[in-house]
Amino acid sequence: MSKPCCRLRPVLPAVLGVLLLLPGLGRPAGADEIPSQVIRQAFSKWSSSLCLVMFSQELTDPRSGETRRREGTALGLLVRSDGLVITHGHLQTDTSRITDARVRIDSGNTPGELPAVVLGKPDELNLLFLQIQAPEGTAFPAVSFSDVPLQLGDPVLILGRMSESVDYAPGVTLDYIASVVDTPRTAYCLGGGLKMGFLSGPVLNARGEVVGVTGLEMSEEEGGGLYSRSGVPMVFQTALLAPCISAPPRPGGSAEPKPAGEEAWLGVFTQPLKPEFAAYWGLSEPGGLIVSTVVPDSPAAQAGIRPGDIIKSFDGKPQRATQDREVLNFSRLVRDTGPGKTVRIELLRDGQPMSLDVTLSTRPQSAQDAEEYEEDVLGLTVRELTRDIRIALNIAEDVQGVIVRRVASGSPAQAAKMRPGVIIMSVGEQTVTSIEEYRQAIEHLRAARPDEVPLFARLGSATGFFRVRPRW
Amino acid sequence: MKRTLAFVVRGRLRPIGLAILCCGWLAGCATLSRPEGSVLRAREQVSPALVHIRPVKEMFQTGKRTEMLVVGSGFIISPEGYVVTNEHVAGDSTSVQCVLSDNRELDAQVVGTDPDTDIAVLKLQGDGPFPCVKWGRSDSIESGQVALAFGSPHGLSRSVSMGIISMTDRNLDEEDANSAPYNNFIQTDAAINPGNSGGPLVNIRGEVIGVNARMLRGAENVGFAIPADIARAVVEAIIRDGRVRRSYFGFELQEMTARSMDPARRGVLIAGVDRFSPAAEADIRPGDVLIAVNGTPVNARWREDLPAVRRLIADLPVGEPARLTIDRNGEQREVTVTSVEKTAARGKQEAFELWGVSVAEVTQEIARRAQLSRPAGVLVIGVSPGAPAAWAGLQPGDIILTMDGETVDDFSAFRRMYDQRLQENRRQIMLFVQRGALTRFVLINLEQTSTEQEETRGHE
Numbered sequence: 001m002s003k004p005c006c007r008l009r010p011v012l013p014a015v016l017g018v019l020l021l022l023p024g025l026g027r028p029a030g031a032d033e034i035p036s037q038v039i040r041q042a043f044s045k046w047s048s049s050l051c052l053v054m055f056s057q058e059l060t061d062p063r064s065g066e067t068r069r070r071e072g073t074a075l076g077l078l079v080r081s082d083g084l085v086i087t088h089g090h091l092q093t094d095t096s097r098i099t100d101a102r103v104r105i106d107s108g109n110t111p112g113e114l115p116a117v118v119l120g121k122p123d124e125l126n127l128l129f130l131q132i133q134a135p136e137g138t139a140f141p142a143v144s145f146s147d148v149p150l151q152l153g154d155p156v157l158i159l160g161r162m163s164e165s166v167d168y169a170p171g172v173t174l175d176y177i178a179s180v181v182d183t184p185r186t187a188y189c190l191g192g193g194l195k196m197g198f199l200s201g202p203v204l205n206a207r208g209e210v211v212g213v214t215g216l217e218m219s220e221e222e223g224g225g226l227y228s229r230s231g232v233p234m235v236f237q238t239a240l241l242a243p244c245i246s247a248p249p250r251p252g253g254s255a256e257p258k259p260a261g262e263e264a265w266l267g268v269f270t271q272p273l274k275p276e277f278a279a280y281w282g283l284s285e286p287g288g289l290i291v292s293t294v295v296p297d298s299p300a301a302q303a304g305i306r307p308g309d310i311i312k313s314f315d316g317k318p319q320r321a322t323q324d325r326e327v328l329n330f331s332r333l334v335r336d337t338g339p340g341k342t343v344r345i346e347l348l349r350d351g352q353p354m355s356l357d358v359t360l361s362t363r364p365q366s367a368q369d370a371e372e373y374e375e376d377v378l379g380l381t382v383r384e385l386t387r388d389i390r391i392a393l394n395i396a397e398d399v400q401g402v403i404v405r406r407v408a409s410g411s412p413a414q415a416a417k418m419r420p421g422v423i424i425m426s427v428g429e430q431t432v433t434s435i436e437e438y439r440q441a442i443e444h445l446r447a448a449r450p451d452e453v454p455l456f457a458r459l460g461s462a463t464g465f466f467r468v469r470p471r472w
Numbered sequence: 473m474k475r476t477l478a479f480v481v482r483g484r485l486r487p488i489g490l491a492i493l494c495c496g497w498l499a500g501c502a503t504l505s506r507p508e509g510s511v512l513r514a515r516e517q518v519s520p521a522l523v524h525i526r527p528v529k530e531m532f533q534t535g536k537r538t539e540m541l542v543v544g545s546g547f548i549i550s551p552e553g554y555v556v557t558n559e560h561v562a563g564d565s566t567s568v569q570c571v572l573s574d575n576r577e578l579d580a581q582v583v584g585t586d587p588d589t590d591i592a593v594l595k596l597q598g599d600g601p602f603p604c605v606k607w608g609r610s611d612s613i614e615s616g617q618v619a620l621a622f623g624s625p626h627g628l629s630r631s632v633s634m635g636i637i638s639m640t641d642r643n644l645d646e647e648d649a650n651s652a653p654y655n656n657f658i659q660t661d662a663a664i665n666p667g668n669s670g671g672p673l674v675n676i677r678g679e680v681i682g683v684n685a686r687m688l689r690g691a692e693n694v695g696f697a698i699p700a701d702i703a704r705a706v707v708e709a710i711i712r713d714g715r716v717r718r719s720y721f722g723f724e725l726q727e728m729t730a731r732s733m734d735p736a737r738r739g740v741l742i743a744g745v746d747r748f749s750p751a752a753e754a755d756i757r758p759g760d761v762l763i764a765v766n767g768t769p770v771n772a773r774w775r776e777d778l779p780a781v782r783r784l785i786a787d788l789p790v791g792e793p794a795r796l797t798i799d800r801n802g803e804q805r806e807v808t809v810t811s812v813e814k815t816a817a818r819g820k821q822e823a824f825e826l827w828g829v830s831v832a833e834v835t836q837e838i839a840r841r842a843q844l845s846r847p848a849g850v851l852v853i854g855v856s857p858g859a860p861a862a863w864a865g866l867q868p869g870d871i872i873l874t875m876d877g878e879t880v881d882d883f884s885a886f887r888r889m890y891d892q893r894l895q896e897n898r899r900q901i902m903l904f905v906q907r908g909a910l911t912r913f914v915l916i917n918l919e920q921t922s923t924e925q926e927e928t929r930g931h932e
Contacts, residue, residue: 269910276917280900293910307904307911394843394909454731456759461841463744463758465730 033155034206039172042208046159047170049143049202051076052104053087053116053130059096060406060420067409069099073168075161075197076103076130077213078142079245083114083132088199088215089121092128094405095420103132105140106170120249125236126215127200129248143202145238145245146209150188152180155206156235158214160198173198177235188235190214203235212237263335265363267298270330272321273310281310281351287320288312288348289330295387296397303358306349313346335363364388372405373435375442377470378453379411380404382424384435393421399458400433401425416468418455425463426456445470510676514620515632517678520573520603521548522622523555524629525580525594525670527565532821532830535856539566545623545671546570546594547680548604549707553596556707557670558685559585562592570596573603573630584710587817588718589654590685591703592670593710605672608679610658610699615640621662621684621695623671635662635693642696643775644686654786655779657696658682664695673697702783718786719794719811722749723756725782727775739763739799740772740781746840754809756798763804764797786814820883821853824890827901827916828859829866833883842871842906849873849906850886864914867907874904 053076060067076085085103092098101116119129132140150156154177161168178191194214203212212235271277273288289311294301311319314330315337321327337343339362346355364387365371374381382402385395389403401423407414426432427441428450445453455466523546531538544561548554555570562568568580580594596602614637621633641656660673664687673682682697709716726743739761745751762770762781765788770781788794790813798805819833831850832838839847852870855861872880875893880886893901901916 271913276900277902277913277915280902280915290913292912308913391909396843452733461843462724464724464726465741465743465759467730467732 034157034174038206038208039157039174042157042204043159043170043172045208046143046202046204046210048107048141049078050159050161050170051078051085051106052161052168053085053091054102054104054113055091055098056100057091057096058099058406061095066414067406073164075200077200077202078105078140079145079241081139081142083116083134083138083140084142084245084248085116085130085132086127086200086213087130089126089128090216092118092121097406098128101130103130107141122244122249125240125244126217127213127236127241127244129244131248143210145241146211147238147242148205148209148211150177150180150205150211150235150237152177156190156211157204157206157208158194158198158201159204160195160201162197163195168197171197187217188212188237190233190235194233199233210238211235212241262339263363264337264339264341264360265299266334266358266360267295267300268305269293269295270311270321270327272323272326274322283310283348283351286322289319289321289327291347295391299358299361303345303356305345305347305356305358308349310348311345312348312353313344315341315343315345334360339363371435373402373439374406375439376408376411377442377445378413378418378455378468379408380413380418380424381406381408382435382438385423395423399423399425400431401458402432402435402438412468412470413466416455416466418457418466418468419459421459422466423458424455425458428453428455511618511620511634514674514676514678518547518605518620518622518672518674518680519630519632521605522573522630522671523547523557523596524571524624525555525557525561525568526571527562527568529564530566531564532823532832533854535823535828535830535854535859535861536825537823537830543624543627543667544669545667545684547622547670547672548572548596548602549607550604551601553598553600553602554583554707554711555580555594555596556672556683556703557592557594558683559587559590559592560685561670562594563587568594570594571629572596584714584716586706586710586716588652588716589698589702589706590652591683591698591706591710593707605674606679607700607704608675608677608681610681610701613637613640613658613675613681618676619658619660619662619681620674620676621660621664621668621671621697622674623668623684625663625665625667627667633663635660638694641699641776643778644696645775645778653779654783655698655702656776657686658699660695660697661693662695663693668695717790718814719788719790720749720814721756721785721794721796721809721811722746722751723762725762725772725778727778728761728771728773729775735773737761738769738771738773740770740778742798746836748846750809750812754796754807756796756807756809757800759800761799762796763799766795767797822883822887823854825856826894826918827861827890828856829861830854831872831883831886834871844871844906847882849880850883852905860916860918864903864916866903866905866914866916870905870907870912870914872903872905873911876902877904 053074055072057070057072058067074087076087079086098118101118102113103116104113105111115133116130119131121128156175158173158175162171175190175192177188179189181187181189199214201214202210203214205211214233215236268291270289271292273286273290275286278286291305291307291309294305294307313319337360339360342357342359344355344357366386366388370384370386372381372383383405385403404418404420404422407418424432430441432438432441449472452467452469455468457466525544525546527542529540529542531540544557546555546557549556562582563585570578570580578596578598580596583593583595585592617637619635619637625631637658638661639659642659643656645652664684668684671684672680673684675681681700683703684697686696688694706716722745723742724744726741728737728741731741742756742758742760742762744758745756772778772781788811790811793808793810796807796809798807815836817835817837819835821832823830830853832853834847834849834851836847838851849871852866852868854868855866874880875889899918903914905912905914
């Protein structure tokens with residue numbers, strides 16, 4: 001019997017399936033506007049930057065926790081001469097992980113297959129960064145980008161690779177900017193369908209300048225949140241890419257904590273003050289940021305900011321957001337302000353202007369760079385409960401533990417019906433509040449070799465025990 | 473995976489399906505010859521009391537009030553015309569039509585329902601006396617004994633199928649909406665299909681040993697019935713009080729083997745304790761072991777043992793102190809806890825069509841799942857596409873906390889506030905909603921949408 005009123009279970013991250021896009025329905029509108037000569041020139045100039053990423057992938061079913069492996073290939077694009085490569089982001093998600101990556105390069109000075117390290121994905125771009133492992137000083141034929149804006153209707157040329165049946169031969173396809181979407185941030189949608197081999201391919205304008213790469217937006221479950229527009233291929237423009245290329249993500253799962261003092265944090269979620277909201281509250285003009293959520297114990301909470309406050313100015317900079325995408329600008333502004341800095345916030349509370357001084361703190365670790373630990377005693381890969389995981393899964397602040405990310409196929413944990421999303425709060429008699437304590441608990445088990453170990457855990461709002469029998 | 477058996481009326485069976493079923497029946501005839509005499513006698517006892525049930529259910533899931541006709545089964549248990557069926561057949565219904573074995577069509581009134589055991593009791597509106605079945609005992613059944621299932625599979629009334637009891641106490645408790653905390657099930661291979669819901673499972677002597685309630689989707693001949701002993705107690709409580717009153721302390725139980733296989737450990741494991749519950753006030757903690765209730769030892773080594781312990785606790789008098797013996801790390805302690813009445817998991821529902829939103833009462837259970845500290849606001853369960861609520865971005869799962877800055881205490885407060893705005897013809901209403909861990913402002917704008925809708929109409 002379905003009782004939809006009771007469906008309040010935490011939303012498990014949906015599997016972000018590999019999206020196969022159908023070829024375009026008709027001839028792209030602007031196709032004729034790029035002369036064949038430009039196409040051939042662009043191809044000969046940049047096709048050597050197109051490499052092939054070959055990988056083993058581990059896919060986890062978020063419900064059953066079962067893991068299967070597959071081998072795959074994807075288009076890679078050399079974006080820096082030291083061997084920095086980008087490929088499409090859905091290869092690495094909450095439920096899929098690249099375990100072994102190699103990059104095949106066909107031309108240039110270093111043809112052949114080279115090992116590569118997965119660096120990870122930046123917070124806002126659904127692109128996966130890899131670093132080719134090559135001797136110091138090796139120069140790769142990287143593509144160079146031009147920061148030229150795109151407009152609705154612009155014809156674009158996309159470079160990529162054909163299917164396996166023609167040994168991934170480099171090729172071109174033509175498309176056009178079919179739509180410019182303003183919310184939640186400016187995004188350029190392509191008109192035709194894109195074949196897989198053209199995802200993360202360089203996008204060139206009619207003058208042959210590389211203005212961005214193709215990609216798909218992140219899913220909401222993945223923390224894409226505001227940026228979610230799944231399915232439609234987009235152009236990630238140079239302006240978005242350039243900062244990530246100069247400072248690529250650090251490899252995930254490293255024990256090293258993210259260096260402090262990089263990005264500032266206020267601890268609010270906001271909505272734009274749209275005209276109809278301003279009219280409702282009887283405010284003379286729209287524009288500003290409505291505080292919708294204040295994160296407990298954040299700088300905002302300590303400064304006394306409340307939901308419903310309208311931020312009109314931050315650190316002397318007036319805030320006039322009336323559109324959802326402008327909220328993102330505010331987030332960037334806060335991040336770039338510098339942790340430890342005390343800023344003045346002008347706001348409206350119940351229509352009355354007031355100002356508050358807030359000392360920003362450091363942005364908490366995000367799910368993307370949360371520490372991960374994989375062990376072979378129970379067969380679990382666990383992660384820290386970062387603040388964004390807490391928010392995504394609605395986990396209260398007083399719940400301490402580590403969260404299961406993967407359950408190894410055939411493992412003792414799988415036999416005990418453990419699954420991703422379970423929060424482990426104790427292992428045997430030992431309370432677990434961090435990765436380090438989990439690691440110690442596992443080491444303890446390894447030494448004591450018990451026949452069975454009870455785990456105390458939480459899933460959603462319920463708690464309970466799992467009895468796991470390690471195989472020694 | 474599991475599927476309950478109310479059969480939704482959509483269309484007629486296609487002839488091809490019927491043909492295949494007929495062939496199967498012919499082939500099966502020969503094997504039935506030996507026990508035929510007893511089967512016929514059992515059938516003669518039960519058939520007259522069979523009821524084909526057609527409730528019209530009221531639903532609010534889409535932002536609108538809709539009605540749905542379902543088909544199920546039931547059986548008469550007393551000459552005055554009390555009928556037993558499943559809650560998932562007759563619950564939430566606005567009217568219930570019954571067809572008796574002699575083809576009489578009678579309306580029935582819902583006397584009461586119990587979602588926790590999936591039992592409902594109806595009263596036929598007509599002149600008795602009615603033919604009725606005889607209850608059997610489910611505590612003496614054995615797997616392997618013959619079982620007959622009666623009912624209306626796929627709407628085909630007065631059907632009987634035969635099999636054996638495959639397992640006597642199958643535990644199907646899950647942590648979802650299909651939970652069955654107070655009973656195990658009788659598993660049978662007698663054919664049970666959608667539409668059999670609420671029909672009797674009968675032994676060869678023609679006595680009711682269970683109420684057919686579930687089947688396993690994708691499996692063959694795996695059906696489940698609520699044991700008669702449990703069904704009967706619930707039915708009697710419903711006839712007496714209109715509902716089942718249960719004591720609630722606020723702890724969740726788990727079998728002892730969830731933590732250790734050590735046979736020396738006896739009792740029931742406390743898996744979780746609700747915040748703000750009597751158990752939490754008494755400092756009962758997860759990991760404690762409950763070993764006795766009012767001096768009576770309790771023990772649940774296996775999962776199948778849990779329903780009996782839960783029943784023992786639920787049947788304690790509501791509002792009276794109970795003495796619980798708890799073992800914490802080998803140390804015994806006695807605590808006195810006063811129970812409260814267990815509230816229904818699902819509460820009132822209603823559609824507010826001007827806004828295009830349906831909302832449900834935030835019950836204790838819903839508040840617990842949404843991690844609210846206490847029940848507050850109302851839960852959005854449906855948004856009508858294109859309606860003002862949809863334009864405003866309201867989503868199912870949102871909990872409406874305030875309206876125009878005023879706290880929405882509960883369901884009736886929401887209804888009152890809605891009606892008031894309707895009377896005053898207010899066109900903009902600001903809601904503050906909880907969505908997962910976050911909160912958000914949502915502006916219902918009745919002006920904007922009406923013009924948008926007119927524009928759409930203009931295009932047609």
